Amino acid sequence: xxxxxxxxxxxxxxxxxxAFLLLIFFLVTTTIESDVGLSVKLPKDNNTAxxxxxxxLRVSLxxxxxxxxxxxxxxxxxxxxxxxxxxxxxxxxxxxxKCEYCQGARDGASSDHPQxxxxxxxxxxxxxYGLFIAVQNELAAAYNVLRNREGLSRYNASxxxxxxxxxxxxxxxxxxxxxxxxxxHLRTLFPKLISETNVN
Amino acid sequence: xxxxxKKKDGDLPAVSTASLPDIVFMLLFFFMTVTxxxxxxxxxxxxxxxxxxxxxxxxxxRIIYIFAGKPTKEYQSVYGTETxxxxxxxxxxxxxxxxxxxxxxxxKPQELQNVLTTALKVDKEANMGLIxxxxxxxxxxxxxxxxxxxxxxxxxxxxx
Numbered sequence: 381x382x383x384x385x386x387x388x389x390x391x392x393x394x395x396x397x398x399a400f401l402l403l404i405f406f407l408v409t410t411t412i413e414s415d416v417g418l419s420v421k422l423p424k425d426n427n428t429a430x431x432x433x434x435x436x437l438r439v440s441l442x443x444x445x446x447x448x449x450x451x452x453x454x455x456x457x458x459x460x461x462x463x464x465x466x467x468x469x470x471x472x473x474x475x476x477x478k479c480e481y482c483q484g485a486r487d488g489a490s491s492d493h494p495q496x497x498x499x500x501x502x503x504x505x506x507x508x509y510g511l512f513i514a515v516q517n518e519l520a521a522a523y524n525v526l527r528n529r530e531g532l533s534r535y536n537a538s539x540x541x542x543x544x545x546x547x548x549x550x551x552x553x554x555x556x557x558x559x560x561x562x563x564x565h566l567r568t569l570f571p572k573l574i575s576e577t578n579v580n
Numbered sequence: 581x582x583x584x585x586k587k588k589d590g591d592l593p594a595v596s597t598a599s600l601p602d603i604v605f606m607l608l609f610f611f612m613t614v615t616x617x618x619x620x621x622x623x624x625x626x627x628x629x630x631x632x633x634x635x636x637x638x639x640x641x642r643i644i645y646i647f648a649g650k651p652t653k654e655y656q657s658v659y660g661t662e663t664x665x666x667x668x669x670x671x672x673x674x675x676x677x678x679x680x681x682x683x684x685x686x687x688k689p690q691e692l693q694n695v696l697t698t699a700l701k702v703d704k705e706a707n708m709g710l711i712x713x714x715x716x717x718x719x720x721x722x723x724x725x726x727x728x729x730x731x732x733x734x735x736x737x738x739x740x
Binding site for chain 1: 597598600601604605607608611612615629630631632633634635636637638640643697699702703704705706707708709711712715718719720722724725726727728729730731732735736738739
């Protein structure tokens with residue numbers, strides 16, 4: 381007589397409660413968003429370089445949170461245009477080391493070449509961080525405008541689109557290598573040369 | 581001859597809840613994979629500024645965070661209302677930033693040590709004096725890749 385020993389069934393009714401508990405725990409302790417921000421590269425310590433005066437655009441942010449470009453007060457909304465005009469100036473027509481792809485005013489008193497043009501931001505200790513970020517953002521926008529223009533004329537795609545494609549997970553590895561070289565090239569055409577200094 | 585016992589009227593069969601755990605587990609795994617753990621509680625006010633030309637910070641394992649801002653209400657009685665730096669779970673002075681970066685860098689695997697980014701999460705009301713002190717410290721320890729963490733938005737909102 382084989383008596384079938386039946387295993388008593390485990391009551392799974394509380395499984396849902398346990399899972400809910402875990403779910404709520406993870407919902408509370410985790411964050412979904414990924415950070416975004418403005419990336420900059422600081423210069424090395426004790427790095428000094430001499431740059432011609434015309435190749436520097438001086439942007440200063442004073443203690444009362446005003447923006448001065450070359451010692452004259454400008455509204456922050458104009459900063460992007462000023463930066464584009466400065467970077468894209470391209471040196472005198474027929475001048476030595478002039479920039480071939482620039483479409484600027486070719487002013488003798490402004491920058492020779494985007495690869496030499498430096499934007500210097502100087503802040504005081506009392507300047508608000510928010511203003512500094514706004515200025516950084518406008519300057520980054522100026523670089524992006526110029527890189528987009530070159531991207532469209534050279535590769536038929538703007539710099540920003542190239543970056544998006546590069547970061548997208550749907551892009552293949554071989555394509556990424558090609559995109560990377562395009563992005564690097566656009567970056568060398570308009571390298572981001574921003575120096576940040578602090579005056580007391 | 582009632583072969584089929586008539587069901588009583590209005591007696592609805594109970595909905596089977598046997599698959600409920602499966603559904604909940606599915607949700608659980610979804611959230612576990614798409615989210616990341618909060619690793620430190622923020623003790624400073626941290627309303628980040630807005631910016632539009634931003635870059636995404638992916639790969640959290642390559643980032644070292646530095647927070648700065650006014651201490652929140654509960655810490656104000658002890659630490660005052662001056663802008664302070666927060667490293668991991670405690671307030672710190674500017675001169676501790678360098679050693680913090682070196683310590684964090686040493687914790688990371690060898691191959692990542694050269695590609696680390698320092699994310700500065702700073703309140704938009706903070707003063708630039710503190711930021712430039714931090715930057716000076718970062719330059720001393722050769723942590724040159726910096727990201728000013730912001731919210732996505734119009735940068736002109738920062739100045740009001």
